[in-house]
Amino acid sequence: MTRALLSLEDVSVELPTPRGTLRAVDKVDLSLMPGRTLGIVGESGCGKTMLSRAILQLLPKRAKLSGRVRFGGHDLAALPAESLRRLRGPELAVVFQDPMTSLNPVLTIGTQLIETLQAHLGMDGAAAARRSVDLLAAVGIPAPAQRLRQYPHQLSGGMRQRVAIAIALSCEPKLLVADEPTTALDVTVQAQILDLLAREQRRRQMAMILITHDLGVVAGRTDEVAVMYAGRVVERAPTAQLFARMRMPYTEALLAAIPKLDSPPHTTLPAIAGRPPDPTRPMPGCSFSPRCRYADDHCRHAKPTLADPERSGGFYACWHPLTLPAAVGT
């Protein structure tokens, strides 16, 4: 049996705020096998980014992490800074939403790539420079040798994101965390970047976590999807199964709220009434119950746990799971 590359056990992240403790991530269990892709989907404030920061050990200093983050045999939270630094790059890499803030504006593209290769792989300057040109070419950057001398501001948003991906891939990581990698980009460039990530993921047999608010982005490009709401994973299943037989009313509502290309104009959208709960005010019951059309008294008082009672591979946290195949596009 293959061991999971990454496993999260009972992970919670709490942040102190003036209004009280904010529980950004609430008892999350997840695991990811080597070479597999996991999509984490949720709206802003659902905890998806804090969860990714917990995996990368990049949480804000004041954040309190509990539970265990195991990666390739290490307990990341217990690892000293120096060992963590050595894992980042060759084992664990990240691509953020905004490439302008993740790249250093005063260093050339070449310096940033070459520095990474020298620091993590101990390459000499000439070899690192040659390798950098290859990497830029691999991520689809035209005239890569000239680009090495350019600064991030001289590139378009899409090109900058390609550079950020080249840096992330430079040390052949086993896990790539892509946090909303295409949200800041135009739709045609988004398609190109998602293609690039999928191609490199397959070619390198790298595991990947794709974090997004858009169910459309994960649909064709992940093996498994976890849907988050109010800090918790509320549904998790293999991607095809999730879309064919979603069980959690939130997932259904989220999908229904997306305008569909095949509906005629002026179709009223099935919006989700209300808004997500205040994360500083924990609720006794299901966090989605105030907005859920199936909710009853039980839902408001008892919190459902994530489970797979039918042993179908599809986990959900709901007292009244959907039984029929999801009515897509109604």
Add this chain to the structure above:
Amino acid sequence: MADSTSRLNAPLLSVEQLVVEYPVSGRTLSAVADVSLTVGRGETLGLVGESGCGKSTLGRAVLQLRRPTAGKVVFDGADLTALDGEALRLMRRRLQLIFQDPIASLNPRRCIGDIVAEPLVITGITDRNERERRVRDVLAAVGLDPDVVWRRLPHEFSGGQCQRVCIARALILEPELVICDEPVSALDVSIRAQILNLLEEMKQRYGLTLLFIAHDLAVVKAVSDRIAVMYLGRLCEVGPTEAVFDRPAHPYTALLLEAIPVPDPTVMPATNIATGEPPSPLDPPSGCRFRTRCPRADRLCAEKVPILQATAGGQTVACHHPLTG
């Protein structure tokens, strides 16, 4: 559908050969290059394109927030480009704008009631009771409880609620035309649907005409009667929403449609989406501006600017080698 009725009416807004240029370090950036379009009374025209295509500049030029370099903006028979001072101010009451970032477009130090009442104060409505009545009406119309929100500050609200406040402020003078510039792109999926539904409801209730600017084709399709597609400052294709979506005539429209991620894992994502990115608007390609990314481009496309021509499918397209008709 509103499509057939809108054709009977004279257009409320007609943009004629509009050119907007910006000076950029000694060079000229043509953000909008010779664009003509009309919006009928009661119609919603969706204006689509990627960042930098000039769609927001066009919206601003309609309101004369950015004065056009050439061309006309005719609103209900009056050319706005020829107006200034008091005459323009009076006319602007009939046109309003809703921005992308709802939180940034509200003054953080003023309470919601005052923010929404401000346009009434500016137009000289001195009767406090009348102002209060109108603010209450419009807040209730956009789904906010006037008693609850009146004294609160913008930071106490979510993005979706702030967008409701912005919509209330835009509607309080009962304008005829509302330009919505990416009104939902900063919002979450579940809130986005609420705001789109609200805009549709407000359009009916106040008899509005909308110019709806967005980059998300699915969002635009949900609200528009007609669609205009822009690329690097020029119009590529204009037509009834369903015709444009069912039978795109311009290769760029087809590319945009193909690039949309579909929330269905049985639909394989399109691969090898048009090579490259839009070129710099400071140095647009000769002839057809899309030719550098177009699979159909040939010599003619480099030599001659295509003009908008009618297709058999009911749209107009600016392409030497259109996909249909």
